[in-house]
Amino acid sequence: MTEVGIDAVEIWTGKLKLDLPGTFAPEKGDDPEKYTKGLGLNNSSFPDVYEDIVTMGANAAKGLMDRKGLEPADIGRIDVATESAFDHSKPVSTYIAGCLEQVYDGDFTHANKGERKFACLAGTQAIDDAYNWIRAGRNRGRPAIVITTDTALYARGDPGEATQGAGAVAMLIDENPSIVALSTDQGYGSKDETDFLKPNQQFPSVDGKRSVQVYLSRMREALEDYESVTGDIELDDFEYAPFHTPFPGMVRKAALLAYRHVIRDTEHEDALAGEIGRQPREADFADREAYEGAIRDYMDELKTTEQYQTWYDTVVEPTLGLSREVGNWYTSSVHIARISALRDALTRDRSFVGDTLLVASYGSGAQAEIHSETVREGWRAEIEELDIDDRLAARYDLTWEEYEDVHDVHEYDMDVEREIEEFTQPEAEFVFTGWGRMNERKYEYVE
Numbered sequence: 001m002t003e004v005g006i007d008a009v010e011i012w013t014g015k016l017k018l019d020l021p022g023t024f025a026p027e028k029g030d031d032p033e034k035y036t037k038g039l040g041l042n043n044s045s046f047p048d049v050y051e052d053i054v055t056m057g058a059n060a061a062k063g064l065m066d067r068k069g070l071e072p073a074d075i076g077r078i079d080v081a082t083e084s085a086f087d088h089s090k091p092v093s094t095y096i097a098g099c100l101e102q103v104y105d106g107d108f109t110h111a112n113k114g115e116r117k118f119a120c121l122a123g124t125q126a127i128d129d130a131y132n133w134i135r136a137g138r139n140r141g142r143p144a145i146v147i148t149t150d151t152a153l154y155a156r157g158d159p160g161e162a163t164q165g166a167g168a169v170a171m172l173i174d175e176n177p178s179i180v181a182l183s184t185d186q187g188y189g190s191k192d193e194t195d196f197l198k199p200n201q202q203f204p205s206v207d208g209k210r211s212v213q214v215y216l217s218r219m220r221e222a223l224e225d226y227e228s229v230t231g232d233i234e235l236d237d238f239e240y241a242p243f244h245t246p247f248p249g250m251v252r253k254a255a256l257l258a259y260r261h262v263i264r265d266t267e268h269e270d271a272l273a274g275e276i277g278r279q280p281r282e283a284d285f286a287d288r289e290a291y292e293g294a295i296r297d298y299m300d301e302l303k304t305t306e307q308y309q310t311w312y313d314t315v316v317e318p319t320l321g322l323s324r325e326v327g328n329w330y331t332s333s334v335h336i337a338r339i340s341a342l343r344d345a346l347t348r349d350r351s352f353v354g355d356t357l358l359v360a361s362y363g364s365g366a367q368a369e370i371h372s373e374t375v376r377e378g379w380r381a382e383i384e385e386l387d388i389d390d391r392l393a394a395r396y397d398l399t400w401e402e403y404e405d406v407h408d409v410h411e412y413d414m415d416v417e418r419e420i421e422e423f424t425q426p427e428a429e430f431v432f433t434g435w436g437r438m439n440e441r442k443y444e445y446v447e
């Protein structure tokens with residue numbers, strides 16, 4: 001069977017940054033280590049005044065097409081995943097295709113376009129859609145472009161304000177992919193939840209603490225479902241585990257739970273028994289409360305063991321590199337976790353063609369999905385092409401007052417009377433230029 005998966009990737013970061021320990025924490029009266037150590041974030045990316053989900057998505061897609069030498073007629077499908085859409089009818093993919101048609105010969109007239117929504121999970125679902133379309137043989141030999149793009153902004157003063165971000169990832173989904181091939185093994189954990197939602201509003205209503213618990217519960221269900229397909233997974237089944245990363249501290253919690261689950265009744269649990277005892281079993285406790293207390297104590301000890309730390313530092317920590325510098329990119333977050341893992345492998349000069357990634361996606365509302373991917377021969381050449389380090393370094397560092405202005409500019413209902421100048425000079429990229437006669441957003445390419 002021909003493999004299908006991710007053939008190429010491109011990342012576009014919002015061109016501004018907010019220093020969380022240096023600029024945000026003092027204004028909030030917080031200890032900077034709440035951000036660096038607790039949440040695990042150094043900076044958030046923000047969109048400049050001429051950037052939005054369309055410009056970021058189109059810029060990522062253009063980078064991808066240029067690098068792969070593609071023209072619009074080569075592409076059979078464009079799907080955009082976002083939870084920041086500004087149009088309830090016209091999909092963001094049409095706006096992005098319109099941008100791209102300004103700069104390429106030909107057009108996307110015969111490409112199927114759509115928009116996927118399930119909070120941060122939608123990017124993974126759009127990859128699934130492209131995979132299925134190719135597998136079904138309906139693609140006429142053409143690849144799909146999947147774009148994840150979000151301006152993850154929270155209302156000023158909301159606890160989520162610490163976990164904002166803005167950026168896009170474009171991925172080429174094709175047969176015989178260069179980076180990773182997708183497996184058909186998948187597990188889901190899905191329930192109707194009201195933890196994080198945006199009912200006809202720009203900024204989310206969030207129950208932050210509950211959203212953390214919902215994330216962990218859905219992930220556990222997805223892992224159990226995945227194992228019902230593959231059999232029990234073992235620690236050395238996968239080299240990296242990229243998770244959806246709203247902030248690295250969230251992944252730290254999820255990884256500890258996953259580790260406890262995976263080592264139960266294995267030699268790894270035995271190896272730890274002398275140090276911290278065996279995992280509590282529910283049957284040994286009089287009630288659920290006592291059992292849960294014992295589990296919490298076991299986990300507190302587990303996370304301090306060298307055995308766990310070594311695993312975490314090798315398999316999970318390297319997936320958090322980009323997230324620490326950009327914040328939450330919602331639909332892109334799990335995809336930048338995958339890219340972070342591959343960048344780590346590049347830095348370490350690892351040869352891991354044929355090895356496995358266990359990818360754990362999540363969307364509020366809520367659903368988790370877990371699947372595996374196999375690293376392909378061309379991964380190194382593709383990841384070497386990324387210039388994200390330069391883009392991150394070039395971001396404009398906002399003062400607190402400038403951050404307040406930028407937040408206002410991007411708030412739909414805010415009537416910003418004062419003129420707010422752009423902070424960076426656009427160059428070789430798409431920019432937002434204003435509104436058209438039907439209130440549509442307009443874009444131009446700046447040389």
Ligand SMILES: CC(=O)CC(=O)SCCNC(=O)CCNC(=O)[C@H](O)C(C)(C)COP(=O)(O)OP(=O)(O)OC[C@H]1O[C@@H](n2cnc3c(N)ncnc32)[C@H](O)[C@@H]1OP(=O)(O)O
Nearest residue numbers: 031033034037038039159160163208209211212215246364
């Ligand atoms: C949104 C999505 O993308 C979808 C999802 O994944 S939902 C799951 C994640 N949820 C979200 O991201 C919702 C948006 N975020 C939020 O609402 C909030 O940022 C939040 C609820 C996650 C945290 O808000 P908060 O109450 O201000 O932070 P708080 O819990 O006090 O501190 C955060 C961490 O820093 C730690 N911390 C605080 N001060 C510290 C210090 N000085 N030094 C070290 N650590 C510190 C805290 O102990 C805590 O860690 P633990 O949870 O491990 O104990």
